[in-house]
Amino acid sequence: MTQKLRRITSILALMTIVLTFLSGSMDVEAKKKKATKTVAYDATYASAAACQLIDGNTVAFTAVFPAAPPSDDGILYLYQLATYEYAIPATAPIAQVANSQQPYFTFALNHKTANTRLYSKFVVATKVNGVMTMLSQPQYITNPEILATHTHARKAHSKKGLQGVDFMNVLMNQQTQILASRLPRVAQIVNNGADQLMTNPYSRVSAIPADPHPNAASFYMLNAADAQGVSLLINKMEYYGSTAGVTDDWIIGNEVNVRQWNYMIFISWDEYIRQYEQVFRICYTAIKSNNANAEVFICLDQNWDRNRPASHKEYYEYIDGKDFLDKFAADIAATGNISWGLAQHPYTVPLTYAKFWDMSGCPDGGYMAGMINNNKMVSFQNLSTITNYMSTNPAMLSPAGTVRPILLSEVGISNAQGDQVQAAALCASYVAAVNNPYVEQIIYLNANHGNFDTTLLPAAQDMFNNMDGANAQAYWNQALQIMGVSSFSQVVH
Incomplete structure (x- = not known):
């Protein structure tokens, strides 16, 4: 019995050694197989x-x-x-x-x-x-500016501007063309849909009935989705880039995170942004290959970080500016980073109420104030929300590692609360811009859009004329008195 027990013990010991060896070998092979599986020979392979x-x-x-x-x-x-x-x-x-x-x-x-x-x-x-x-x-x-033969020095300009003087919309159309010599310092490229060949196939009249989430449309996505559209867009933008001797800044589309202002039937936000990126690349390359000193901007509205779920109807109307920026910047960087800039429209919230320092007279004033206080939306009140994001987030920096140019290309101050309120709000918006080192210019809207009138009343016009002049401090003090505060830092940041 003792001898049998010894044999069994020896056999068991040998089996343990073999199993341990086999187990170890299997672990090594499993690790090898696992390591091999992590290598993807596809578009992500290049570092x-x-x-x-x-x-x-x-x-x-x-x-x-x-x-x-x-x-x-x-x-x-x-x-x-x-x-x-x-x-x-x-x-x-x-x-x-x-x-x-x-x-x-x-x-x-x-x-x-x-x-x-x-x-x-x-x-x-x-x-x-x-x-x-x-x-x-x-x-x-990524460096089309090497080809530029129509480069001109950028024009010196005031920190403030006015639409219709310093800014103009340029409609893309084969039949009509604004003379480049008539363009101001800032030109915004938009498409009213009149030319269907220059309009994205997903934005054409024939496509609209298939939209699963119908939406109002004021402007339409341009066409960089087929050979004909690309050719037409190149011809237009090369003309403007080579002959617009005054224009320094080009904005591609208006509030492009909002479907109403850059309409395309809803497929997904990823596809929407991809279609816009294609348009932007064509325009950027056409402009920079002619004028190396030009700056080319995307344009966002003031919806910044509201995080609407897909169950909310507004999810299909706009994408948060922050989310659009993140996706756009990542995609551009992945396919060849370029020096794009950001144009933004930091109106008051809501648009029709200018007395932002006292929301007691505004319907849903508490809710509206919360949109600003929590940075859900962007106004000139919380302008630093945008500039801090653009200056401290490495993914937002230019290829050279610098802060990208920022332009406030449309700001209108309602006159519904009277000319004194309009004047004070106008001054506060200017101070917010002039004290922010990352803002190149703030351009004001002076027009009547029916239920939203930003026409400058006499006191506001006087403020506009003088808030950056020799007597600027006196006008700033006047605005502070109207708002009932001792410092602009109490109401804007």
């Missing part, structure tokens, strides 16, 4: 990619991979895509190099020809098991 002009004739595309990717033939291919293409096209690659961890391609720009590549995007690919596979996000050329 970096860039596309830039070397000179006026040559483009360089570079990428960095964790390791040389798999390849059937030991070759990496570079493909050219239109802005509205999202997969490798059936056309032949425009360049190829030997497979490596850091490929470098060069190719001709073909500038000022029918085959120009200035407005295209480019992607590196490899053939794996006979299938051509993207290895990076498609990249646009």
Whole structure:
């Protein structure tokens, strides 16, 4: 019995050793398999990619991979895509190099020809098991200003401006064209839908009945979704970029986080922003490739961080400005970061009530005040909400690491509470802008829109004329007296 017990004990010990060894081997294999599965040979494989002009004739595309990717033939291919293409096209690659961890391609720009590549995007690919596979996000050329031959010095200007004098809407239309010489310092590119070919296919009259969430439309998304739309947009924007000798700032679209002002049928906010990004890229490249000193802006309304759920009807009317910025900035950075700027419209909340320092006379005044106090909406009262976000969030900084230009391109002060209130509110808005180092200019609306009248009454007109002049302090003190406070910091920040 003792000898049998010894044999059984020995066998059990041996089995324990074998099982332990096998278990360890299985763990190693499992870890290897797990590690292998985490490698995705797709558009996320490249840790970096860039596309830039070397000179006026040559483009360089570079990428960095964790390791040389798999390849059937030991070759990496570079493909050219239109802005509205999202997969490798059936056309032949425009360049190829030997497979490596850091490929470098060069190719001709073909500038000022029918085959120009200035407005295209480019992607590196490899053939794996006979299938051509993207290895990076498609990249646009990020330094079109190298080509500029119509650059002019930026014009000195006051911190305040007026729509109709310093600012003009430019309607995109094939049949009519505003003479570039008539454009002011700031021009805003918009589409009233009159030209259906220049209107996004998802925004055309024929598409509107299919909108699952119908919405009012004052302006429409421009068309960078097909070859004809891109060609028309390029022609228009190159004309303006090359001949507008006074215009320094270009705004692409009006309050584009709101569907009413940049209408497209609702598919998703991601698709909506992608369609807008395509338009913005075309316009930016056309302008900067002609005037290197121009600045090009996106434009948002004052809805900042309201977080409407999908069950709320307003979810389909607008996307929060903060969410739009986050998505837009991330997408632009992923496909070639450029120096875009932000135009914003920090009206009072609500638009029709100018006596913002005393909300007791405003219907739902407590709720409206809470929108500002909690930074759900942006007004000149809490302007620092925007500028702090743009200056402290690394994702919002320019490619050079600086704060992007910020323009308050539309601010109207209601006259419904009288000219003294309008004058004081006007002054407070100007002080908020002039004391904020990141704001380039504040441009006022002086017009009557029926139920919303911002026409400057006599006291407000006097304030507008003098709040930045030799007697500015006296006018500022007058505004403080009307508001019943001793410092503007008590009412704006």
